[in-house]
Amino acid sequence: MTRKPFRLGLTGGIGSGKSTVANFLAEAGAAILDADAISRSVTQAGGRAIPAILAEFGPSMITPEGALNRDAMRALVFSKPDSKRQLEAIIHPLVGQILQAQTETAIAQGQSCLVFDVPLLVESGERWRRQVDAVCVVDCQTETQIQRVMARSGLSRAEIERIMAQQATRAQRLACADFVILNDGIDLAQLKQRVHEMWLSFGL
Ligand code: ATP
Numbered sequence: 001m002t003r004k005p006f007r008l009g010l011t012g013g014i015g016s017g018k019s020t021v022a023n024f025l026a027e028a029g030a031a032i033l034d035a036d037a038i039s040r041s042v043t044q045a046g047g048r049a050i051p052a053i054l055a056e057f058g059p060s061m062i063t064p065e066g067a068l069n070r071d072a073m074r075a076l077v078f079s080k081p082d083s084k085r086q087l088e089a090i091i092h093p094l095v096g097q098i099l100q101a102q103t104e105t106a107i108a109q110g111q112s113c114l115v116f117d118v119p120l121l122v123e124s125g126e127r128w129r130r131q132v133d134a135v136c137v138v139d140c141q142t143e144t145q146i147q148r149v150m151a152r153s154g155l156s157r158a159e160i161e162r163i164m165a166q167q168a169t170r171a172q173r174l175a176c177a178d179f180v181i182l183n184d185g186i187d188l189a190q191l192k193q194r195v196h197e198m199w200l201s202f203g204l
Contacts, residue, residue, distance in 0.1 A: 011120075
């Protein structure tokens, strides 16, 4: 019989270093399941959410290539906030199904640790908390987040602050954490070391 794997929810604010931590965990031997990547894939051209989005919102929300028209959807959500919930009602169950299938595959492969990379884990309330054994928060100072995202994306400080204002606060995230990776004032080699120490503490 296959042993039940350890399920870790990995989260953190924009630019905190989640993807980098996920990569180090993968190197250590974890299977990474990326909720955002799945969410993007179902809204790409030919994605599984496209027929329902077309039926619910009409052709103006679909690009000529057949993907979700993100600009049009952003404008709609701005003018009709309820449409965000309607869109999520289409996307979330599909993401859930695909994650479930990926989880079953990882278990069948005998993986001992499944890492669910979920940027908005804390914001989702109990929905995600119930599905994992522990939560790891990648934490850093707000200013560090802003500097990293500005360097990476070319977004302005104001745009990044707007995104951060829609995310949970540091304190809210830390209140949900079983493990905290403090990713401030350290280089990537030191971050890798911290991730490795956490990995060893799982005792897998
Ligand atoms: P997002 O939520 O925007 O996807 P994220 O939390 O996944 O971001 P990463 O993509 O892992 O964050 O990191 C953001 C950027 O900061 C990357 O370019 C990464 O290489 C860099 N970075 C993260 N941690 C460190 C560190 N300790 N030292 C140097 N660079 C770092």
